[in-house]
Amino acid sequence: MIVAKRKPIEEIKKMLKGYKKVLNVGCGTCVAVCLAGGEKEVEVLNAQLDMARRLEEDPIEMGAFTCERQCDREYLGTLDEKVKQYEAILSMACGAGVQFIAERYPDKPVFPAVDTTFIGVNQGVGWYEERCRSCSSCVLGLTGGICPVTMCAKGLFNGPCGGTNKGMCEVSKDQPCAWHMIYERLKQQGRLDCIKELQPMTEWQNQVPRTVIQPGYRKPEKETEQQKA
Amino acid sequence: MRLNYPANIKIIRVPCTGKVDVMHLLRAIQKGADGVYVVGCIEGTCHYNEGNLRAKERVNYVRMRLEEIGIEGDRVRMYNLSSGEGPTFAAYAKEMTENIRNLGPNPLKKARKAEQDRSD
Numbered sequence: 001m002i003v004a005k006r007k008p009i010e011e012i013k014k015m016l017k018g019y020k021k022v023l024n025v026g027c028g029t030c031v032a033v034c035l036a037g038g039e040k041e042v043e044v045l046n047a048q049l050d051m052a053r054r055l056e057e058d059p060i061e062m063g064a065f066t067c068e069r070q071c072d073r074e075y076l077g078t079l080d081e082k083v084k085q086y087e088a089i090l091s092m093a094c095g096a097g098v099q100f101i102a103e104r105y106p107d108k109p110v111f112p113a114v115d116t117t118f119i120g121v122n123q124g125v126g127w128y129e130e131r132c133r134s135c136s137s138c139v140l141g142l143t144g145g146i147c148p149v150t151m152c153a154k155g156l157f158n159g160p161c162g163g164t165n166k167g168m169c170e171v172s173k174d175q176p177c178a179w180h181m182i183y184e185r186l187k188q189q190g191r192l193d194c195i196k197e198l199q200p201m202t203e204w205q206n207q208v209p210r211t212v213i214q215p216g217y218r219k220p221e222k223e224t225e226q227q228k229a
Numbered sequence: 230m231r232l233n234y235p236a237n238i239k240i241i242r243v244p245c246t247g248k249v250d251v252m253h254l255l256r257a258i259q260k261g262a263d264g265v266y267v268v269g270c271i272e273g274t275c276h277y278n279e280g281n282l283r284a285k286e287r288v289n290y291v292r293m294r295l296e297e298i299g300i301e302g303d304r305v306r307m308y309n310l311s312s313g314e315g316p317t318f319a320a321y322a323k324e325m326t327e328n329i330r331n332l333g334p335n336p337l338k339k340a341r342k343a344e345q346d347r348s349d
Binding site: 043 | 251252255256258259294297298299336337340341343344
């Protein structure tokens with residue numbers, strides 16, 4: 001799941017300065033699960049903004065709407081009529097959701113209310129840990145299910161660096177060395193030979209926005225071209 | 230026991246303090262209440278195991294969110310007692326009233342009044 005943190009109220013207030021009628025759009029998927037931008041968090045933030053602006057004698061009217069997923073056109077469509085009534089949009093979704101809203105309503109200013117932080121797992125209520133950097137070259141099959149890109153401070157693909165220290169990383173004594181963990185896990189499974197398989201460097205594909213089209217599907221514009229033909 | 234406690238307190242009954250939501254507390258302040266407090270069972274004696282512990286966390290969360298926007302967090306408090314402690318209930322009611330008197334009225338009321346004066 002994508003994990004996000006709510007931005008400090010001062011930063012949100014600064015972005016909304018001068019606007020009198022703003023629609024706060026929550027997202028019902030990842031950010032709702034990690035308690036950062038779902039329906040409840042929209043309500044709390046709206047109440048805070050309403051009170052803060054009243055105290056400054058500059059009231060603001062906050063609208064609330066939470067759609068199932070801000071990264072899906074079908075769900076965003078439910079916003080079309082509502083958006084017309086507002087001067088600006090505050091989105092509590094991850095960066096992808098914010099950009100998709102901005103793309104759909106190019107005439108409206110769109111502001112992010114959360115900082116998208118990582119792809120992670122739920123360790124307890126309200127406690128999340130990063131596990132994946134979405135590097136596009138998954139090696140988990142060879143590393144005993146421990147990601148060296150995420151868990152190693154240097155993101156090393158092939159074995160530990162000189163900073164590994166009795167199972168811990170040189171950057172912090174609380175941070176386990178990813179490659180030590182990988183070694184222990186592989187040893188436990190009797191698969192230590194996996195560690196010898198060298199991985200090529202990640203490609204620079206990471207540096208541009210990536211697109212995935214699953215087998216059997218095509219880009220919408222290609223579909224329309226085909227229909228025209 | 231015929232105990233007296235301040236008449237300015239309005240009691241809202243809930244089945245367990247675990248039912249009290251962050252928005253219930255926040256809305257009370259937003260709508261102009263000078264303060265709001267949650268009275269739950271003694272910690273460790275919750276019939277639902279952790280209802281009152283959840284309430285405590287929510288109270289602390291609301292205090293933090295209020296402080297952020299410049300409203301005193303101490304307008305929201307959590308107290309714990311057992312259902313047999315009538316005198317303690319009255320004492321907490323007095324203590325909370327005292328606390329709110331010291332803090333003064335909800336600052337949002339002053340803001341609302343200034344707004345009304347401007348529109349008149």
